[in-house]
Amino acid sequence: MSYLPNILFAIILIGGIGYFVKNVKKLFRNINLGQDVDVSDNKPERWKNMARIALGQSKMVRRPVSGFLHVVVYVGFVIINIEVLEIIIDGLFGTHRIGLSILPTSVYGFLIGTFELLAILVLIAVTVFWIRRNVIKLQRFWKSEMTGWPKKDGNFILYFEMVLMTLFLVMNATDLHFQSLNSGNIISQFIAPIFSKLPETTLHVIERSAWWIHIIGILIFLNYLYFSKHLHILLAFPNTYYGKLTPKGQFNNLESVTNEVKLMMDPNADPFAAPAEGEADEVPAKFGASDVQDLSWVSLLNAYTCTECGRCTSECPANLTGKKLSPRKIMMDTRDRLEEVGKNIDANNGEFKDDGKQLLGDYITNEEIWACTSCNACVEACPVSIDPLSIIIEMRRYLVMEQSAAPSELNNMMTNIENNGAPWPYNQMDRLNWKNE
Amino acid sequence: MSEQLNVPTMEELMAQGKQPDILFWVGSAGSYDDRAKKITRAFVKILNKANVNFAVLGTEETCTGDVAKRAGNEFLFQMQAMMNIEVLNAYEVKRIVTCDPHSFNCLKNEYPGLGGNYEVLHHTQFIKELIETKKLDIKDGVFNGKRITFHDPCYLGRANSEYNAPRDVLATLNANLLEMKRSKATALCCGAGGAQMFKDAEKGDKEINELRTEDALKTNPEIIATACPYCMTMMSDGVKVKEKESDITVLDIAELIAQSQNL
Ligand code: SF4
Ligand code: SF4
Numbered sequence A: 001m002s003y004l005p006n007i008l009f010a011i012i013l014i015g016g017i018g019y020f021v022k023n024v025k026k027l028f029r030n031i032n033l034g035q036d037v038d039v040s041d042n043k044p045e046r047w048k049n050m051a052r053i054a055l056g057q058s059k060m061v062r063r064p065v066s067g068f069l070h071v072v073v074y075v076g077f078v079i080i081n082i083e084v085l086e087i088i089i090d091g092l093f094g095t096h097r098i099g100l101s102i103l104p105t106s107v108y109g110f111l112i113g114t115f116e117l118l119a120i121l122v123l124i125a126v127t128v129f130w131i132r133r134n135v136i137k138l139q140r141f142w143k144s145e146m147t148g149w150p151k152k153d154g155n156f157i158l159y160f161e162m163v164l165m166t167l168f169l170v171m172n173a174t175d176l177h178f179q180s181l182n183s184g185n186i187i188s189q190f191i192a193p194i195f196s197k198l199p200e201t202t203l204h205v206i207e208r209s210a211w212w213i214h215i216i217g218i219l220i221f222l223n224y225l226y227f228s229k230h231l232h233i234l235l236a237f238p239n240t241y242y243g244k245l246t247p248k249g250q251f252n253n254l255e256s257v258t259n260e261v262k263l264m265m266d267p268n269a270d271p272f273a274a275p276a277e278g279e280a281d282e283v284p285a286k287f288g289a290s291d292v293q294d295l296s297w298v299s300l301l302n303a304y305t306c307t308e309c310g311r312c313t314s315e316c317p318a319n320l321t322g323k324k325l326s327p328r329k330i331m332m333d334t335r336d337r338l339e340e341v342g343k344n345i346d347a348n349n350g351e352f353k354d355d356g357k358q359l360l361g362d363y364i365t366n367e368e369i370w371a372c373t374s375c376n377a378c379v380e381a382c383p384v385s386i387d388p389l390s391i392i393i394e395m396r397r398y399l400v401m402e403q404s405a406a407p408s409e410l411n412n413m414m415t416n417i418e419n420n421g422a423p424w425p426y427n428q429m430d431r432l433n434w435k436n437e
Numbered sequence B: 001m002s003e004q005l006n007v008p009t010m011e012e013l014m015a016q017g018k019q020p021d022i023l024f025w026v027g028s029a030g031s032y033d034d035r036a037k038k039i040t041r042a043f044v045k046i047l048n049k050a051n052v053n054f055a056v057l058g059t060e061e062t063c064t065g066d067v068a069k070r071a072g073n074e075f076l077f078q079m080q081a082m083m084n085i086e087v088l089n090a091y092e093v094k095r096i097v098t099c100d101p102h103s104f105n106c107l108k109n110e111y112p113g114l115g116g117n118y119e120v121l122h123h124t125q126f127i128k129e130l131i132e133t134k135k136l137d138i139k140d141g142v143f144n145g146k147r148i149t150f151h152d153p154c155y156l157g158r159a160n161s162e163y164n165a166p167r168d169v170l171a172t173l174n175a176n177l178l179e180m181k182r183s184k185a186t187a188l189c190c191g192a193g194g195a196q197m198f199k200d201a202e203k204g205d206k207e208i209n210e211l212r213t214e215d216a217l218k219t220n221p222e223i224i225a226t227a228c229p230y231c232m233t234m235m236s237d238g239v240k241v242k243e244k245e246s247d248i249t250v251l252d253i254a255e256l257i258a259q260s261q262n263l
Helices: A004-031 A043-055 A064-080 A082-093 A098-102 A105-134 A149-173 A175-179 A188-195 A200-227 A229-241 A254-265 A297-305 A327-347 A366-370 A377-381 A388-402 A408-420 B012-014 B027-032 B034-049 B066-070 B072-090 B101-112 B123-132 B164-171 B208-217 B230-243 B253-260
Strands: B020-026 B095-098 B119-123 B146-152 B176-178 B221-228 B249-252
Touching: A004 A082, A004 A297, A004 A327, A043 A229, A043 B095, A043 B101, A064 A082, A064 A105, A064 A149, A082 A098, A082 A105, A082 A200, A098 A105, A105 A149, A105 A175, A149 A175, A149 A188, A149 A200, A175 A200, A200 A229, A229 A297, A254 A297, A297 A388, A327 A408, A327 B146, A366 A388, A377 A388, A377 B253, A388 B072, A388 B095, A408 B066, B020 B034, B027 B034, B027 B230, B034 B066, B034 B123, B034 B230, B034 B253, B066 B072, B066 B101, B066 B146, B095 B101, B095 B123, B101 B119, B119 B123, B123 B164, B123 B253, B146 B164, B164 B176, B164 B253, B221 B230, B221 B253, B230 B249, B249 B253
Parallel strands: B020 B095, B095 B119, B146 B176, B146 B221, B221 B249
Antiparallel strands: none
C-alpha cells in the first residue's frame, strides 16, 4: 500500500510525458509537410545566432521594459525547473527533499533560496505582464487577430505561471522540516506565519497538496505548450538556428523558373531534350504558395514558433496606417491552417484529403498580401527570427505566376517592363536623355 | 539645358579599347523620373569632379527586374536579370555603383545566383569612398548648421545593414544632423517598396508616406535627406500634403554633396 503514491506518480509522469511526446511527433510531421530547403550551411554562424538571440535574448531587450521582465521570467523558469528534478526523484522513490541528503544543507539552502527569490520575481514580472495586457491594454495585444483563443491563451499562460510559483512557495512555507532548517527559506519564511495557527497534520496536507498540484501543473503546462503560443520556449532555439542568414533584402531565386528562363533564352536549347536524371518523375512545379504545404518547412517552423507578441505588427507600415495586413496574423493563420491540415491527415489515416480550403483565400486575403511594402520591419522586429515577408512573397508569386491575379496597375507595370525595359511606358532608346536635359 | 556632363557609355569606351573602373547603373527611375533624373545628374557631377573613370550602359541598360520580383513575377525578374547579366558580363564589368537601393540590393544579392558577380556599391558608399581617398574634398559652407534629418531607405538600411555610409557622408557637411525617433533598423518605410510605388495603397486610414513625413517633421528639419529615388517621390509628396514645401526641401545625398561643391 505504501507504494501507491509512487506508482500513482509514475503513471502521471509517464502519461504526461507520453502525451507530450505524441504531440511533438505530430509537430515534426506537420513541419515536414513543408518544402525542403537546404539550411545545412554556415553552422558556426547558426549556432551563434541561436546563442545570441534565443539563449541571450538579444532582440527581446530592444524594448527595455518587456525585455527585462521577459528575461526575469525566462531565467526564473529555466532555473526553477531544476527543482522539478528533485520533485521527480522524490515522487518516484518516495523520498522527501532528496537534495538534502545529497548536498550540504548550506548548498541546498542556497539553491532553494535562489529558486524562491526567482519565484517571487517571476510572480511580480508575470503580474506586470498581466497588467500590460489587461489593464493598460497595450495596443499590440488588442489588434483584431488577438480575440478569442489567442487572447485567452496569453492570459492562461500568465495564470499558469502565477499558480505554479505560488504553489512552489506555499509548498516550502508549509514544510515544517524545511522551515526549521532556516536555510533557503528567504521568501517562504514570510509566508509560513500565515499558516502557523494550523495543526501540523493540516500543514502536512497542504504541503503535500501543493507538491502534487505543482508537479501535475507542470505536466499540464508541458502539454499545454503544443496548443499555445508558448511553444516558443522550445522552438525559439531551432527557429533562431534556422533563421535567415543572407541579407534581409535578398529574396531567393526560384530554381524552377531559372530552368525555364534558360530554355527560353537559349536559342540552341532542345525543348524536347530528356530531362536530367531525377527530374523525370517530378510533379510539374507549382510557382509560389497557396497553402501550407507549398511553403518551406522553415516557414512552418516559424509559424509554430510565433509568440504572437505583435512586435512585427506594431512596426509594420501597412498596419500602422490602417491596412488589413498584419505580419503576426500571417504567422497565426499559417499555424492555424497547418493544424487544420494536420488534423485532416490524422482523420484520414495519414493521407491529406482535399478539404476545398487553402491558406490563401480562406485564411489570408489577397488584400493583405498586396499591402506589403517588403520593408522588412517585421523581420527586424521579431525577437525569434521569424520571417513573415517570405510567406507574403511566396503568395504573391502564386497569385502572379499561377493565377495572373495581380492588381491591374501592377500588370501594367510588368507589361511596361516586358515591352520597354522599364516599369513606365517610356522608350528604351530615351534612357540616356537625362544626360542632356 | 544645363551644362554638359561627361557621361561615356560602355559601348563608346569599348570602341576605344578602354575599360572604366566602375559602371554607373542609372536604373529606370534615375533615367526617366523627372525628379530622380536630377539626382542622376548630381551624382554624375560628383563623378566628373572627382575624375572617376566611369561609364553607363545607356540604351543598353534595362530594368533590373527588381520590382517585378517584389511583385511576385519571378519569370519577368529572371528574364530581365539574365539579359542584363549577359550585357554586363560581355563588358567584363567588375564594379557597379547605383543611386537606387532597390537596384543595389537586386544586383548585389540576387544577380550572383544567376551568374552575375560584381562588387556593387550604393552611391552613398561610393561617395564616402571618394571622400576617404581624398578624391573629393568637402568644404563646409552651404549647409553649415542646417537642420538635416536622414530617412533610411529600407533596401539600403534594414535590407543590407548599411546605416553608416549615408550618415558619414552627411557628417562631412558640418550640418546639424537630426535623427528621427524611428531610424536605422527601426526606420519606417516611405511606402514605395514592394511594388507599392506602382499601385494605389490598399484601404486604410492614412498613406504611409504621410506617416513617415510626420516622423521627419517632428525633428523640425530644414532638409529631409534621402538616398533613394522612390523615397524621394514619397517624401516630397508627403511634404506637399503637409503643406511644408516652402519650409522644407527634400534632397538626395548626392544632391547635397553636389550643392556643397557648388556643382
Ligand atoms: S515587410 Fe510587409 S508585412 Fe513586414 S512590416 Fe513591412 S509591410 Fe509589414
Ligand atoms: S512573428 Fe515574431 S514579432 Fe511577430 S508576433 Fe510572432 S513572435 Fe512576435
